[in-house]
Amino acid sequence: MSVFTTVTAEDLGPFLKRYSIGSLLELKGIAAGITNTNYFVTTTHGRYVLTLFENLAADELPFYVNLMAHLAHHGIAVAAPIANLDDQYVDVLNGRPTLLVQCVPGTVVDEPNATQCAEVGEMLAQMHLAARSYRGQMSNPRGADWWNVTAPQLFDLMDKADAEQLRAELSLQAEHHFDGLPQGVIHADLFRDNVLLNGDHVGGFIDFYYACNDTLLYDLAITLNDWCVTESGDIDSERASALLQGYQAVRTLQADEIAAWPVLLRAAALRFWVSRLYDFHKPAAGEMTFAKDPLHFQRVISAHAERQDFWL
Amino acid sequence: MSVFTTVTAEDLGPFLKRYSIGSLLELKGIAAGITNTNYFVTTTHGRYVLTLFENLAADELPFYVNLMAHLAHHGIAVAAPIANLDDQYVDVLNGRPTLLVQCVPGTVVDEPNATQCAEVGEMLAQMHLAARSYRGQMSNPRGADWWNVTAPQLFDLMDKADAEQLRAELSLQAEHHFDGLPQGVIHADLFRDNVLLNGDHVGGFIDFYYACNDTLLYDLAITLNDWCVTESGDIDSERASALLQGYQAVRTLQADEIAAWPVLLRAAALRFWVSRLYDFHKPAAGEMTFAKDPLHFQRVISAHAERQDFWL
Numbered sequence: 001m002s003v004f005t006t007v008t009a010e011d012l013g014p015f016l017k018r019y020s021i022g023s024l025l026e027l028k029g030i031a032a033g034i035t036n037t038n039y040f041v042t043t044t045h046g047r048y049v050l051t052l053f054e055n056l057a058a059d060e061l062p063f064y065v066n067l068m069a070h071l072a073h074h075g076i077a078v079a080a081p082i083a084n085l086d087d088q089y090v091d092v093l094n095g096r097p098t099l100l101v102q103c104v105p106g107t108v109v110d111e112p113n114a115t116q117c118a119e120v121g122e123m124l125a126q127m128h129l130a131a132r133s134y135r136g137q138m139s140n141p142r143g144a145d146w147w148n149v150t151a152p153q154l155f156d157l158m159d160k161a162d163a164e165q166l167r168a169e170l171s172l173q174a175e176h177h178f179d180g181l182p183q184g185v186i187h188a189d190l191f192r193d194n195v196l197l198n199g200d201h202v203g204g205f206i207d208f209y210y211a212c213n214d215t216l217l218y219d220l221a222i223t224l225n226d227w228c229v230t231e232s233g234d235i236d237s238e239r240a241s242a243l244l245q246g247y248q249a250v251r252t253l254q255a256d257e258i259a260a261w262p263v264l265l266r267a268a269a270l271r272f273w274v275s276r277l278y279d280f281h282k283p284a285a286g287e288m289t290f291a292k293d294p295l296h297f298q299r300v301i302s303a304h305a306e307r308q309d310f311w312l
Numbered sequence: 313m314s315v316f317t318t319v320t321a322e323d324l325g326p327f328l329k330r331y332s333i334g335s336l337l338e339l340k341g342i343a344a345g346i347t348n349t350n351y352f353v354t355t356t357h358g359r360y361v362l363t364l365f366e367n368l369a370a371d372e373l374p375f376y377v378n379l380m381a382h383l384a385h386h387g388i389a390v391a392a393p394i395a396n397l398d399d400q401y402v403d404v405l406n407g408r409p410t411l412l413v414q415c416v417p418g419t420v421v422d423e424p425n426a427t428q429c430a431e432v433g434e435m436l437a438q439m440h441l442a443a444r445s446y447r448g449q450m451s452n453p454r455g456a457d458w459w460n461v462t463a464p465q466l467f468d469l470m471d472k473a474d475a476e477q478l479r480a481e482l483s484l485q486a487e488h489h490f491d492g493l494p495q496g497v498i499h500a501d502l503f504r505d506n507v508l509l510n511g512d513h514v515g516g517f518i519d520f521y522y523a524c525n526d527t528l529l530y531d532l533a534i535t536l537n538d539w540c541v542t543e544s545g546d547i548d549s550e551r552a553s554a555l556l557q558g559y560q561a562v563r564t565l566q567a568d569e570i571a572a573w574p575v576l577l578r579a580a581a582l583r584f585w586v587s588r589l590y591d592f593h594k595p596a597a598g599e600m601t602f603a604k605d606p607l608h609f610q611r612v613i614s615a616h617a618e619r620q621d622f623w624l
Binding site (some may be wrong): 019020021022045046048072073074075076077080081082083084085086087100102123126127129130131132201220255278 | 314331332334356357358360381384385386387388392393395396397398399412414432438439441442444445462513536569
């Protein structure tokens with residue numbers, strides 16, 4: 001569950017008086033999510049999500065929160081942050097920095113169809129364009145610098161053949177640099193559970209707490225590696241084509257992006273292979289383990305390495 | 313009708329490429345409104361209203377547009393403006409400054425009930441609080457300075473008894489000043505046709521183009537004079553009480569506001585009596601006449617003058 005800090009209706013009454021969203025009707029913990037505490041807050045004006053940040057400090061939040069507000073102003077389907085009467089998005093409740101956002105319509109879809117993938121691709125491209133005028137800057141905390149430091153801590157804990165494959169992937173990526181490709185703000189974690197779909201339409205992208213400045217196409221690769229991959233780690237060509245067509249209907253890829261695409265797909269899988277390996281082999285002391293299967297992204301890398309039809 | 317400047321789907325295609333709201337599905341002129349051109353714009357992402365400003369120049373718009381954005385960020389039910397890829401709310405189409413806003417849910421209600429009046433009062437008070445942190449400044453173009461210059465141009469065109477009543481009201485108001493009461497940003501035109509109701513709930517306040525800095529309670533008086541007044545100009549006490557209770561549930565009136573209330577109610581009626589008299593007697597040359605009955609607000613003033621139970 002994801003309620004780490006308990007909030008009661010009694011706590012929320014005075015808190016809501018610092019906002020313009022009416023008075024409390026219902027308060028309900030949200031089970032999804034593993035990092036922050038989330039509640040549905042229903043008031044006389046509507047439905048909101050209240051997040052209490054368990055790890056991020058208040059001074060780390062402006063990049064993410066102002067980005068969400070910026071995207072919402074541009075009509076991107078994201079949960080729009082609500083400012084309090086002091087004109088601040090970030091407030092404090094029960095000792096935690098907080099954010100109130102408008103509820104976005106839709107639900108998480110576990111088995112998306114090609115139309116939904118196309119819509120996600122289209123909205124992702126719109127997001128990349130809309131974020132061009134965003135002034136915040138955040139380096140990627142899970143980029144090449146991070147995996148080059150993290151992976152060597154894992155070699156000895158892995159099967160020999162797996163460690164060999166990981167070393168090979170790190171070497172492959174070390175030969176490539178993507179900073180000459182179009183850069184911008186990326187979501188960096190646009191998995192199925194971070195998109196609410198309303199029928200076939202995108203109701204909202206959520207959970208922007210890995211967003212950063214990086215290669216735009218890397219964001220699309222991360223997205224493809226989740227939305228267009230089967231449980232066994234195979235690529236679903238129909239969904240992959242749909243995602244790419246949706247994206248390119250808004251932003252056509254350049255020749256250098258198309259050339260980099262096969263290696264970027266493996267970079268995007270490598271990032272999650274390494275983080276899942278790390279969570280699996282080195283779970284934080286005293287924390288419950290939510291470690292996901294690291295093998296999955298190893299298989300995705302293998303699938304990309306074997307295929308040459310990169311849906312472009 | 314209110315389409316003064318025609319917009320075609322061909323005009324809108326390149327215009328929408330400057331935004332992140334998807335591609336055009338439907339374009340439809342809106343009949344309501346007498347000042348600006350308005351269209352419903354339905355895209356692959358949702359439904360929007362496009363306004364082409366026929367009188368306001370682009371440099372007059374920031375106060376209104378930024379106010380709407382500010383209120384939307386605070387969760388006030390208003391149509392949120394959409395920024396273009398240059399991060400600007402105001403763009404240009406067919407020679408007119410434009411604004412795209414998100415569609416708000418609801419319809420205009422001609423015969424509101426007491427519950428709806430209470431909800432409007434509550435949202436108005438929330439709006440007054442949320443606007444405290446708004447930095448824009450705009451003086452009221454229809455304040456006492458305006459009516460003291462305008463009314464004397466009308467005396468000779470009016471029935472002698474009516475002119476006498478108008479003179480008496482001007483004298484009464486000249487004896488009172490409200491700048492010691494709580495000031496702030498007011499809507500200043502929150503008639504029934506500027507509120508979309510979604511059942512009993514406020515879907516959105518619209519048409520902020522008379523908004524200005526003035527006495528908060530004057531805004532409530534303008535609102536009461538429309539929402540809680542019958543066709544014959546009588547005050548509906550039940551609706552008036554509901555409006556005031558809704559407002560005071562959020563912002564309790566001070567003693568000096570309560571003392572000023574009877575005269576403010578007459579000031580709010582005077583403003584519209586004078587503007588309607590002016591539109592009736594001095595219609596702008598070449599313009600179609602939309603003049604509304606000036607007598608209505610004369611009757612409202614009389615009703616207020618006769619009553620002493622001011623629903624407080």
